[in-house]
Amino acid sequence: MLTKSEENYIKEIYALEQINTEGVSTNLIAQKIETKASSVTDMLKKLAKKELINYQKYKGVKLNAEGKKIALSVVRKHRLWETFLVNKLNFSWDEVHDIAEQLEHIQSEKLTNQLDAFLNFPKVDPHGDPIPDVNGEFIAIKTVCLNELEVGEKGVFVEVKNDSEKFLKFLTKNNITIGSEIKVIDKEVFDDSYTIEIGEKQFNISESVIKNIYLKR
Amino acid sequence: MLTKSEENYIKEIYALEQINTEGVSTNLIAQKIETKASSVTDMLKKLAKKELINYQKYKGVKLNAEGKKIALSVVRKHRLWETFLVNKLNFSWDEVHDIAEQLEHIQSEKLTNQLDAFLNFPKVDPHGDPIPDVNGEFIAIKTVCLNELEVGEKGVFVEVKNDSEKFLKFLTKNNITIGSEIKVIDKEVFDDSYTIEIGEKQFNISESVIKNIYLKR
DNA sequence: ATATTTTTTTAGACTTGACTAAAAATAAGT
DNA sequence: ACTTATTTTTAGTCAAGTCTAAAAAAATAT
Numbered sequence: 001m002l003t004k005s006e007e008n009y010i011k012e013i014y015a016l017e018q019i020n021t022e023g024v025s026t027n028l029i030a031q032k033i034e035t036k037a038s039s040v041t042d043m044l045k046k047l048a049k050k051e052l053i054n055y056q057k058y059k060g061v062k063l064n065a066e067g068k069k070i071a072l073s074v075v076r077k078h079r080l081w082e083t084f085l086v087n088k089l090n091f092s093w094d095e096v097h098d099i100a101e102q103l104e105h106i107q108s109e110k111l112t113n114q115l116d117a118f119l120n121f122p123k124v125d126p127h128g129d130p131i132p133d134v135n136g137e138f139i140a141i142k143t144v145c146l147n148e149l150e151v152g153e154k155g156v157f158v159e160v161k162n163d164s165e166k167f168l169k170f171l172t173k174n175n176i177t178i179g180s181e182i183k184v185i186d187k188e189v190f191d192d193s194y195t196i197e198i199g200e201k202q203f204n205i206s207e208s209v210i211k212n213i214y215l216k217r
Numbered sequence: 218m219l220t221k222s223e224e225n226y227i228k229e230i231y232a233l234e235q236i237n238t239e240g241v242s243t244n245l246i247a248q249k250i251e252t253k254a255s256s257v258t259d260m261l262k263k264l265a266k267k268e269l270i271n272y273q274k275y276k277g278v279k280l281n282a283e284g285k286k287i288a289l290s291v292v293r294k295h296r297l298w299e300t301f302l303v304n305k306l307n308f309s310w311d312e313v314h315d316i317a318e319q320l321e322h323i324q325s326e327k328l329t330n331q332l333d334a335f336l337n338f339p340k341v342d343p344h345g346d347p348i349p350d351v352n353g354e355f356i357a358i359k360t361v362c363l364n365e366l367e368v369g370e371k372g373v374f375v376e377v378k379n380d381s382e383k384f385l386k387f388l389t390k391n392n393i394t395i396g397s398e399i400k401v402i403d404k405e406v407f408d409d410s411y412t413i414e415i416g417e418k419q420f421n422i423s424e425s426v427i428k429n430i431y432l433k434r
Numbered sequence: 435a436t437a438t439t440t441t442t443t444t445a446g447a448c449t450t451g452a453c454t455a456a457a458a459a460t461a462a463g464t
Numbered sequence: 465a466c467t468t469a470t471t472t473t474t475a476g477t478c479a480a481g482t483c484t485a486a487a488a489a490a491a492t493a494t
Contacts, residue, residue, distance in 0.1 A: 003450080003451090005450080005451065005452095025471080025472090026471075026472055026473085027470090027471060027472080035451090035452070035453090036452080036453065036454085037471075037472060037473085038452090038453075038454080038455095038472085038473070038474080039451070039452055039453070040472090041472065041473055041474085042450095042451075042452080042473095043451080046450090046451095057459085057472075057473070058458090058459060058460065058471080058472060058473080085328070088335060089328070089331040089332060089335055090331060091327075091331070095327070098325075099323070099325045099328055102323045102324065102325075103320075103323060106316070106319045106320060107319065108315075108316045108319075110308075110312070111302070111306070111316055114306040114307060114308070115306060118305060118306055220480080220481090222480080222481065222482095242441080242442090243441075243442055243443085244440090244441060244442080252481095252482075252483090253482075253483065253484085254441075254442065254443085255442085255443070255444080255445095255482085255483075255484080255485095256481070256482055256483070257442090258442065258443055258444085259443095259480095259481075259482080260481080263480090263481095274442080274443070274489085275441080275442060275443080275488095275489060275490065
């Protein structure tokens, strides 16, 4: 059985692998987990000893099959709880992240699976992220980042890659919600901001917003 | 903010106070929490420093107002989660204790209160224990222990004072469930066992079972 | 009332997960 | 290629929560 801390490292390594593909660096983990590189090294040794990762000094780290299984189980729990909070307890999508960070560590396979059934086996969570099933499998919908769309192109907003309260509140305030049809009206070369159109309204959004919005073409 | 460990001590002290009334002893806490007396002493010092208990060396311990408030909040969460597991996720009453022990430490007042509302503000949990409301108040139903009933007397089983899986499975197997009408047919002076009647059936139960069954006369 | 037993506390040690500071390895720049 | 900068690891420390063993206080027994 793993500690909360070990699970958090595993989860973070998994998330970073999805972006980087190659081995994940100590510093990157430290930055994401908001800890020091030396602490990360300590934990990597521990996880290597438990045979959850492949780790060679100075060479970065990769989850092995067992590590990936654990990562997917934590992600599954996180996303199911988020779905529960929004769908059943009337939370909004910007309030659930921190609570799910706690709930994802509850140990009970039966609980996870009963919750899944209670929610009717949802395929995605309130942020559009896919929910792994009991075997760790999930449907990877083909999405493109908003910054890949050309001027004049449009797509449906299906997934957000930043679950922070501030960011999600900003989106809500501007009526940018999952399911919105977004059209790129103009790209500003000076600051990489875009003018987009949702419904009748046109407005400008900055690069840091753009890169967290994913759409179905 | 308190650690899981601190909350567990507070909760246990509260539970022991309900039985003992007088100050709770170090050894008793140690026994219940399954730890050593020396560890308890350490924790009592810590809780005293945080001003949650009144503690004098060698004199036992009592929760103060703030400590009691925390205890009630943990108890509230525990019992709400147990109710959720049984009423919404189809768990049986003997499976929920350990999971609720984990869930009771999740920190989010909003979560607790939304869960309460979702469950329709239940007054008792699946074991018949009263659930404190948002202000820590609960309805104390007047119950008597089965060992207080005279031969020929009957009552309705409303609360069980032992949440262990083994004990609850035993009750279920013998059809002794919350709401059952129980009549005392005979008391055996030799071993303090009782012959009781539920429905048509009569059978014998031991003293260790009797003392955990509480009824409404 | 004194000796014995029981309870409680103290002292010192261990583990987990973090930290700082310094050393070692790797990467980058000229 | 060699120096400088960056990244990563090592070494040593710390707090929380636990433990064992020993000392101190309180309770019990004769």
